[in-house]
Amino acid sequence: MGRRVLLIEDEPNIIEAISFILSRDGWTVHTHTDGVTAMDKIARTPPDLIILDVMLPGRSGYDILRDLRANPATADLPVMMLTARGQTKDRELAERLGVTRFMTKPFSNAEVIENVRALAGA
Amino acid sequence: MSQRQLTGSRIRQHRLDRQLQQSDLARAAGISGSYLNLIEHNRRRIGGKLLQDIARALGIDVTLLAEGAERGRIEDLRGAAAALPGAEAELGRAEEFAGRFPGWSTLIALQSAEIARLERQVDALSDRLAHDPQLATSLHAVISTVTSIRSTASILAGAEELDRDWQRRFHNNINEDSLRLADSARALVDFLEAPAEARQGPRSPAEELEAFLAALGHHLAALEGTEPALRPDEVARTAPGIDSPGGMALAEAHFRRYREDALRMPLSEFARAARACNYDPSVLGRHFDARPDAVLRRLAALPEADDHPELGLAICDAAGAITFQRPVAGFSLPRNAACCPLWPLFEALTSPGRPVLRQAALPGDPSAQFVCYAFAAPRGATGFGQAPVIEATMLVRPDPAPLSDAGLRVGSTCRLCPRPVCPARREASILTAS
Numbered sequence: 001m002g003r004r005v006l007l008i009e010d011e012p013n014i015i016e017a018i019s020f021i022l023s024r025d026g027w028t029v030h031t032h033t034d035g036v037t038a039m040d041k042i043a044r045t046p047p048d049l050i051i052l053d054v055m056l057p058g059r060s061g062y063d064i065l066r067d068l069r070a071n072p073a074t075a076d077l078p079v080m081m082l083t084a085r086g087q088t089k090d091r092e093l094a095e096r097l098g099v100t101r102f103m104t105k106p107f108s109n110a111e112v113i114e115n116v117r118a119l120a121g122a
Numbered sequence: 123m124s125q126r127q128l129t130g131s132r133i134r135q136h137r138l139d140r141q142l143q144q145s146d147l148a149r150a151a152g153i154s155g156s157y158l159n160l161i162e163h164n165r166r167r168i169g170g171k172l173l174q175d176i177a178r179a180l181g182i183d184v185t186l187l188a189e190g191a192e193r194g195r196i197e198d199l200r201g202a203a204a205a206l207p208g209a210e211a212e213l214g215r216a217e218e219f220a221g222r223f224p225g226w227s228t229l230i231a232l233q234s235a236e237i238a239r240l241e242r243q244v245d246a247l248s249d250r251l252a253h254d255p256q257l258a259t260s261l262h263a264v265i266s267t268v269t270s271i272r273s274t275a276s277i278l279a280g281a282e283e284l285d286r287d288w289q290r291r292f293h294n295n296i297n298e299d300s301l302r303l304a305d306s307a308r309a310l311v312d313f314l315e316a317p318a319e320a321r322q323g324p325r326s327p328a329e330e331l332e333a334f335l336a337a338l339g340h341h342l343a344a345l346e347g348t349e350p351a352l353r354p355d356e357v358a359r360t361a362p363g364i365d366s367p368g369g370m371a372l373a374e375a376h377f378r379r380y381r382e383d384a385l386r387m388p389l390s391e392f393a394r395a396a397r398a399c400n401y402d403p404s405v406l407g408r409h410f411d412a413r414p415d416a417v418l419r420r421l422a423a424l425p426e427a428d429d430h431p432e433l434g435l436a437i438c439d440a441a442g443a444i445t446f447q448r449p450v451a452g453f454s455l456p457r458n459a460a461c462c463p464l465w466p467l468f469e470a471l472t473s474p475g476r477p478v479l480r481q482a483a484l485p486g487d488p489s490a491q492f493v494c495y496a497f498a499a500p501r502g503a504t505g506f507g508q509a510p511v512i513e514a515t516m517l518v519r520p521d522p523a524p525l526s527d528a529g530l531r532v533g534s535t536c537r538l539c540p541r542p543v544c545p546a547r548r549e550a551s552i553l554t555a556s
Binding site for chain 1: 261
């Protein structure tokens with residue numbers, strides 16, 4: 001089994017596209033669509049890295065990132081955030097909370113694979 | 123040319139507007155044509171009974187001819203010049219300009235006010251674009267859908283072969299996304315077109331309330347009497363021009379306090395008592411056992427039609443921001459710029475509970491002089507352990523008496539105040555600079 005990526009994203013067609021390209025690249029992809037129960041999912045299926053959307057139903061990606069960094073078990077887990085807002089203040093907030101990478105939508109498939117590979121090697 | 127000299131120009135303008143011969147007006151006013159000619163060319167000073175006779179002969183109120191009639195307009199012109207200093211307007215000739223070209227002066231003042239309104243509208247729209255949740259949602263939907271289409275299309279167009287099931291799924295996804303994108307784009311266009319339809323643009327809640335009150339002469343007949351026609355919240359909800367939630371909330375609070383004042387000081391009894399004591403707030407406070415700020419508000423709400431004196435009112439919070447005002451001729455405090463700190467309104471803030479009585483004069487015009495009553499007190503109930511919310515209230519009444527030694531030499535704002543020496547000056551004046 002390849003290394004595990006957890007994709008937390010609420011847009012089904014983005015989930016399908018990213019899951020497809022990462023699976024084809026050799027990753028085992030788990031997905032989750034809800035912000036409120038995301039931490040339970042991470043605890044049940046610990047991934048090697050997380051791709052985390054900012055705008056999620058129930059709870060934002062920022063809240064989830066804050067919880068991840070506050071938990072010793074996930075404090076060092078690589079997290080790549082996806083957002084439609086590329087403003088400096090959003091990027092700064094994510095960096096303050098401890099994000100590992102930050103990608104602005106719309107991105108290319110090549111960028112996703114390149115960043116995930118880089119994070120796995122980090 | 124001083125403002126005093128311009129009374130003659132005003133008489134001449136009103137006479138010409140009415141297509142009256144100089145000799146006809148002179149006869150009606152009981153003077154010779156040659157004397158009226160001297161007056162009209164500002165070579166004889168005029169006032170008192172003769173000015174009243176000429177006003178009567180012209181069929182206009184004497185205040186339209188008296189000194190200071192253009193004071194508000196002159197302030198408007200100076201304000202317009204301050205807003206565009208690069209135009210290098212001849213500030214020293216503002217009074218002459220207002221006297222000689224009242225129509226053009228009005229046009230400049232109105233255009234300046236319109237520019238200020240449009241600037242506020244642009245600020246509000248910029249703020250809306252930056253923070254509007256509807257716009258953020260629409261944009262997020264567009265970008266998410268574009269992301270999905272881009273990623274899916276790249277897979278389909280890629281060099282690697284896909285089996286049929288995956289091809290079908292991705293084609294369906296792109297089709298779904300294209301429909302979503304069309305909806306999101308339509309929502310975005312609807313949003314962006316909306317401001318163009320709202321031609322009037324946003325006014326601040328305070329502006330909505332003050333415009334409504336100004337139209338009624340600051341007297342709310344619907345809230346008077348033992349059984350008023352409407353409740354304060356009903357007046358706020360139905361008031362023409364008060365449309366924003368902020369305006370309605372502000373209006374309701376204002377009208378509730380108006381109603382409390384009206385209950386404590388019933389209109390007919392208050393008006394009678396006010397006339398009897400020559401509108402002395404101290405006497406009225408004792409008579410009605412009312413706090414001074416309530417008496418000041420009540421005096422400023424007397425109906426204009428009943429021939430009460432013209433009374434202005436200003437209220438500020440503890441930071442000195444003007445939260446409400448009723449302007450009168452020669453008295454209007456700037457809402458969006460720092461006021462002259464010498465007004466008794468701000469002196470009252472320094473010692474809540476102590477009534478302040480002062481004479482105050484504006485520069486340049488002897489008629490722009492007022493007696494000011496100011497009082498600061500907590501607004502609403504204050505609990506133990508809570509800091510009181512202090513506000514100050516000031517009533518102004520035109521005062522023809524000579525300014526005493528203790529009288530205050532005030533201004534509107536430093537930028538428009540020509541006083542050469544002032545201990546409270548915080549910035550240079552554009553008037554003295556010119």
